[in-house]
Amino acid sequence: MWAIIECGNPVHAATDSGVVVERIAGQWHLDARHADLPRLLDMVAERTGSKLHYSWLPAPEVTATCVAVDAAGLLKCLFGNSVNMAVRDLPLATGKTAAASEIWIMGSTLGAAKQAATSQCQSSVSAAAAEAPAKELAIATWLQQARSKNTGERLQAVSELARLNASSDDAAIRTALQNALADSDSRVKLQAIGGIASRDGEEAVMQPLAQILRNGNAELRLMALDYIETDQTLLQMAARDADQAVRDLASVKLEQLAQPDR
8 A cells, every 4th residue: 555645834843753854054854763664754754845655665663864955865865775766846835945846665676775874874774573584494485375375375475585586596486476477466466576577677577567557456556657667658558547646656757757867
């Protein structure tokens, strides 16, 4: 499910549960210590006057120090430079001096986002999770579960295999993900699409993406659109979608293709 955070009244400074967001000399300063990530994004949207969209987040807690000229820069700091975002400028509100944006955070790239670390932007995203079993045992477990008759179990397994595929040369994982492309459940299929696309690019999954854009519900169509960056035919199809959010994101992506150096 995509979350939409919208706030239109930027303020100059605020603190909340270990988070400071303030504007100093034309730049946004963010400092967070073990902050709840969804709440932190709420605050970034509220303070900068921006509108944020995201489908999922990689971890529940964030410790970060960031300095940037706008909300998009703060998000790059939080998630790493490899995260992909679609950004659209919003009209400058009456009486405001800081520009705001509408930003879609692409869940398809969050898993690959690396920790950013510079003199002005240092972030560490940590999840409170139990130690995983040995990698080999974990892979064997997920491969077996990917064949389960239970949809929820398959979804969990394929999601884990998709994550592992980005850094693994295991042929069994690739085979399981290819098989999951034919799954009867579109959510499972989308996880497989993400795992394959993260390694082989969107060209390797154009056909299943097109199927979901034609047949999935609006939420699934939006998730599928997340993985489409360069295929103008599919983006133009999505730009005519019945759902406003799908149309908006497709339009932003088409605008970015038309202005590659922006």
